[in-house]
Amino acid sequence: MGNILNSVILESILLDEGETLYKQNEASAYDLADDNGYAYHKVAAWVKGKDGTKYIKTASIASRAQLGKVNVSVTGKGAAGLYEIDSEFYTVGENVPDPESIRNNSYCYSEVNNVLVSNAIYRSGFANLDFRLSTGLPLKQYFNNDGELNEATIQKVKNSLKPLAKTAVSENPPIMREHLIYAESLSAFVDWMVDENGEMVNKVSNGVLVVDVGGGTTDISFINSANEIYMPGSDTVKTGVLDVFKKLKQYLSSAYEIDEEHIRVDMLDKALRTNKFTVRGESKDCEGLCNKAKQHVAKRLNNFIDELVTTTLDHIIFVGGGAEALREQLL
Structure with a gap:
C-alpha cells in the first residue's frame, strides 16, 4: 500500500532526473497551480535543477473521471486511477468510457472537480507536502454581474476541496495550507503584460x-x-x-x-x-x-x-x- 502511494509521489510528472520541487524557505509552502481544463489538467510548479537553477515546470494530465471502479490494473492488484470521496469511488484516466459531465455551472464545486484536482496533486508529487494550491474560475463565475467578486461561488469552490479525495491506496487525503482562486482568462493578460521579473513589457x-x-x-x-x-x-x-x-x-x-x-x-x-x-x-x-x-x-x-x-x-x-x-x- 505504501509502495504504491510512494510511487505516485516519487514519479512526479513535473520532475526529470536530478530535479526537485522548490520552495522559498523551510517555513514557506510549496506552490502548485492547476488549470483544470476540458480534457487535461495543466499543472505548474517551481523546480530546482541539478545545478541549483530555479525555474517553472509544467505538465498535463488527462482530466476524465467516471463514477465507480472502471479500469482494473493489469497486475490484478486493484483498480487503476481510483479515488474515494464521501464513500464514493471514481476512476480517473484518459480512456474511461463514460466520463462524468463537466458542462454545468456547479462543476467547479462538484465531487468530480475535487477528484480531478486531487489526481493532479497526487500525480504532481504534492500529496505528502505542505503546499498552496492555485486554481481558476471562468470570468462569469469569478465576478458578479456588477463586476464585484463572486464571493459566494469562490467560497463554495474552496469548501468543495475540503477534504480532498484520497487514492484507494492512501489512508489520508492530501492537506493544503491555502487555496487561491483567480479569474482564468486574466492570468493570460498578466503573462502578456509583464515578464518573469515583474517588469512591464507591453x-x-x-x-x-x-x-x-x-x-x-x-x-x-x-x-x-x-x-x-x-x-x-x-x-x-x-x-x-x-x-x-x-x-x-x-x-x-x-x-x-x-x-x-x-x-x-x-x-x-x-x-x-x-x-x-x-x-x-x-x-x-x-x-x-x-x-x-x-x-x-x-x-x-x-x-x-x-x-x-x-x-x-x-x-x-x-x-x-x-x-x-x-x-x-x-x-
Missing part, C-alpha cells in the same frame, strides 16, 4: 481582448487602457472544444456508419490531435471531418467575439487548450 492603449477557449465555455475579457476589465465588453459563452467533439462525433458516425454511443471521448480527442480515426482496425484519414467540426464551432465563437469588439484593439490573446485546437479557424 502597454494597453486601445484595449486588449483575452479569449480563453476551454472545454465547455469560452471566457472573453476586454482589458482597457487603465488595465481594468470592461464588463460590457466581456462575457462567458457556453461554447468550447466539447462542442467540436459533439459535432465530430456526428460526422464520424455518419461517414463510417458507427453508432455514436460507440465513439468515446478519448477517441475524439485523439482524432482531433492526429487527424486519424480507427474503424474496424483500419486507420482512416479524418482531417476533413475534423476541420469541418472545428470550423462549425469557430464560426460561432468568431461571431460572438465580433459582437463584443467595438473598437480598434492593440492585441487579441487566444489562450486555452481550445484555442490551440482551433488556432487555424479563429478569426
